[in-house]
Amino acid sequence: MSKDDSIGESLRKQGISRRAFMKFCAATASLLALPPGMAAVMAETLSRARRPSVIYLSYQECTGCGESLTRSFSPTLENLMFNVMSLDYYETLQAAAGTAAEEARKTAMKENWGKYLLVVDGAVPVEHDGAYCTIAGESAVDILTEAVKGAAAVVSVGTCAAFGGIPHASPDPTGAVAVSRIVKDKPVVNVSGCPPVPEVITGVLAHYLTFGSLPELDHLGRPKVFFGETIHDRCYRRPFYDEGKFAKTFDDEGARNGWCLFELGCKGPVTYNACPTVKWNQGTSYPIQSGHGCLGCSEPDFWDKGGFYQALSTGTWSGGAVLGAAAVAGAAIGVGAAIVSRRRHAHSDKEKHS
């Protein structure tokens, strides 16, 4: 299969039927909440389009996003990689290593300059000239800066790439930042989550490949189609919240009955993601369905927003000394005021009787 083949030609060469291709397009259009007619448009566009080059860079990350990506079922990563796009560089999946791998990246960049899609996974450390993350002797920030120049668009996969994530958590010794802090002159879409829902990653890629543009984004640069509603609003446990039925511990009757996990620290009310609708492992489940509250992992700084098991309506502050000092100061001023008043009265009484 030649890189210059259109997607339609490459599919025909592999013996993939028109019917199977249409099913793929229908599934992807459905995932992106596009009107039914768009599946046909998508099929037409994709069959004539040349397979675009995708370069996938990994920095301060745990490979959880890559693990998630490989578990996408609709569309599958294999389908995307082999039929729709040309994944030219991805350290986790590629066979090449060392100099050969870096050469592959440089070649792909040169051949597709201005047209390739750059996918970034992980935060980028900028402290000490980016010394905390280097590949083949080059810092992550330098490689990213160079790769971005020839990219058509950038997709930040995972909360680390989107918002800095765990590497950015306090005290952030490496100066980890989000990709959007470095990339200023190219469109960036944030596919946040720790890890992101696999279909959300592939859905965004499919949208770009189909329409040549990024989907509509929210104020944090995330695709609205997947991040438009809170976990809480789409949660199947929401009726229990409204009824005032809450699990108090992870093994009480409420937990066994599937009641709301708000008291156990669920951050669903302030977390935007597609977990309750798309779910994981081919729509099998998601964290709340498995009995654990949402950690809010698709939101910025989720690691530093107080305890995971602390209810959302409680404070995240710590300041017993401040409260103690305020109480002592208040009491002292009150007692002082009363003493002054008593002295004035005593003085006044003395004057009356003298």
Added chain:
Amino acid sequence: MNLLDFARGAAMKWSIAIFLFGMLWRLFGILLLRRTHDYSEPRVHAAGLGALQGIIRRSWPRREFQARTAYGVTVSYVFHIGLAIIVFGFVPHILFIRNLIGVGWSGLPGGIIYFCAVITLVALVMAIVRRLTHPVLKLLSNFDDYFSWFVTAAPVVTGLLAAAHYGARYETLLAVHILSFELLLVWFPFGKLMHSVLLFFARGQTGAVYGRRGAST
């Protein structure tokens, strides 16, 4: 740090600190004032009972005033009871209190809370409309009255908006709701909202004095 982080963090800490400071200042300052000696022979020795009677009986208008005060008393009772149900019956509020002082209890269903909040808000609006239109009340009212009403009504309004997800993203509405409550905390000890604590001392003191003299409380 976003607005919600600020509301749940520094703003909450400092508003509680100011609340504590102000409450202790006012309470110590008032309760330690010198009391005038009553040298008369007490007709009734149970001063505590008189205090209790004073608190209870003065919480309801005397028969001769009932017709004139029915509107104000009814509206006031409705929003006071409504506020108590909202503050002490809604589970997220109970969790806030439990996290602060370690004491918690069971909550009420959301539907009941939302219903009470709407009724409370209507009663609060009726109260302010009366204050703005009644010639005598209008004359007696000052900034403290209006601002105390505002900081009381604001958490109810913002809480309802948050529950309905109306007007902004939920996290923003939640942050504004928490901030509005923090504003109430800051104002509480220094304005007329302090009546919710001082009324028991004031009525109790009056009841005790009247009781000692054998007068009707």
